[in-house]
Amino acid sequence: MNKPEAQPVHSLEPRYYTDPAIFKQEMSGLLTRTWQFAGHASELENPGDYFSYEIAGQNLFSIRTRNGDIKTYYNVCQHRAHELVSGSGNCGVIVCPYHAWTYELTGELRSGPNIKSVPGFDRAAIKLNEVSTENYCGFVFVNLDPNAEPMGEWFPNAKEELRAFVPQIDDLKPVDWVGVEEQCNWKVSIENYSECYHCSLNHPAFANGVVKPETYDIQPQGYCLRHTTECQNLDHMSYPIDPDSNEHASEYSSWFLWPAFSFQVYPGNVLNTYHWRPVSVDRVAVWRGWYTVGGVASEIVRQLAVQDRETTVEEDIRLVESVQRGLMSRGYRPGPLVLDPKNGVNSEHSVQTLQQWMREAVDTEAAPHS
Ligand code: FES
Numbered sequence: 412m413n414k415p416e417a418q419p420v421h422s423l424e425p426r427y428y429t430d431p432a433i434f435k436q437e438m439s440g441l442l443t444r445t446w447q448f449a450g451h452a453s454e455l456e457n458p459g460d461y462f463s464y465e466i467a468g469q470n471l472f473s474i475r476t477r478n479g480d481i482k483t484y485y486n487v488c489q490h491r492a493h494e495l496v497s498g499s500g501n502c503g504v505i506v507c508p509y510h511a512w513t514y515e516l517t518g519e520l521r522s523g524p525n526i527k528s529v530p531g532f533d534r535a536a537i538k539l540n541e542v543s544t545e546n547y548c549g550f551v552f553v554n555l556d557p558n559a560e561p562m563g564e565w566f567p568n569a570k571e572e573l574r575a576f577v578p579q580i581d582d583l584k585p586v587d588w589v590g591v592e593e594q595c596n597w598k599v600s601i602e603n604y605s606e607c608y609h610c611s612l613n614h615p616a617f618a619n620g621v622v623k624p625e626t627y628d629i630q631p632q633g634y635c636l637r638h639t640t641e642c643q644n645l646d647h648m649s650y651p652i653d654p655d656s657n658e659h660a661s662e663y664s665s666w667f668l669w670p671a672f673s674f675q676v677y678p679g680n681v682l683n684t685y686h687w688r689p690v691s692v693d694r695v696a697v698w699r700g701w702y703t704v705g706g707v708a709s710e711i712v713r714q715l716a717v718q719d720r721e722t723t724v725e726e727d728i729r730l731v732e733s734v735q736r737g738l739m740s741r742g743y744r745p746g747p748l749v750l751d752p753k754n755g756v757n758s759e760h761s762v763q764t765l766q767q768w769m770r771e772a773v774d775t776e777a778a779p780h781s
């Protein structure tokens with residue numbers, strides 16, 4: 412009997428990228444039960460240091476407690492819902508600006524004007540609503556799912572590998588955040604980041620630069636997409652590298668943590684990051700983070716950030732925004748993904764994996780509510 416002929420796998424239907432109802436569903440579903448980057452722990456150096464931000468449309472703040480933990484709370488008073496903090500700063504206790512209810516850094520209600528006059532008022536029962544938080548090598552991640560599995564379960568081995576590639580990671584501080592807003596659905600940007608089938612045509616600096624494109628590969632590792640490659644001879648790098656300084660000093664590597672964060676390491680153990688914040692169905696904020704030991708200004712890192720913004724980032728914006736316009740076209744039917752059984756740089760395996768996760772997130776979410 413003849414083997415049935417394999418059928419190509421087709422790209423995701425456009426509605427996943429263009430339908431505001433699906434975006435709403437992701438905001439209330441996927442983005443509330445996955446690990447999202449909040450900020451860097453070095454911004455919370457002392458007890459009482461805090462910063463606020465928005466994840467999945469929810470206003471949150473992270474704060475350093477007196478015993479050194481980092482906790483995250485919904486930024487809302489348990490009295491009549493005023494927001495507790497704005498921006499960033501330091502506080503000894505958390506005082507609500509509306510009626511001065513006061514909370515410990517650990518979330519318990521400590522006092523409030525005249526609350527003792529209320530018969531049956533149970534102060535001990537009132538606590539700020541806490542959000543799961545992990546300090547991942549100095550990077551603070553939060554998950555709005557109270558039963559979230561730890562990041563180690565989601566991204567097996569990633570932390571250990573990252574530590575081996577960036578031995579100085581615990582001493583790093585951010586020196587630059589470069590943000591751009593792309594006029595596309597966040598998943599278009601993520602897919603573009605996660606395949607290099609487009610690289611030789613669109614990123615000349617990539618194709619003729621540090622990495623050996625023919626060795627570039629991207630494979631899932633739990634919910635991490637692991638980018639690996641061999642590098643060219645590093646004699647012509649724009650900055651000096653001592654390849655013998657440690658095991659991975661002459662390598663490039665990257666760990667994309669589903670759904671919206673990536674660690675990248677350039678030769679010389681230079682860490683940089685990407686994180687994405689979905690804004691609306693057709694807009695996403697993309698941030699590039701750059702770090703040095705102690706946050707000391709570095710001409711090398713500054714130049715890398717400028718070069719990156721002017722080449723890769725700029726080149727990718729044009730691609731993803733064109734794709735978003737294309738996804739709105741009545742003339743588009745999702746085409747077959749190029750899945751080379753041998754994997755490699757010209758295969759879209761990683762897109763297939765991402766699109767499974769994307770579909771899973773929306774379709775399984777739809778079921779219980781329909
Ligand atoms: S709303 Fe916060 S004290 Fe009243």
Ligand SMILES: [Fe+2]
Nearest residue numbers: 603604614727
């Ligand atoms: Fe790209």
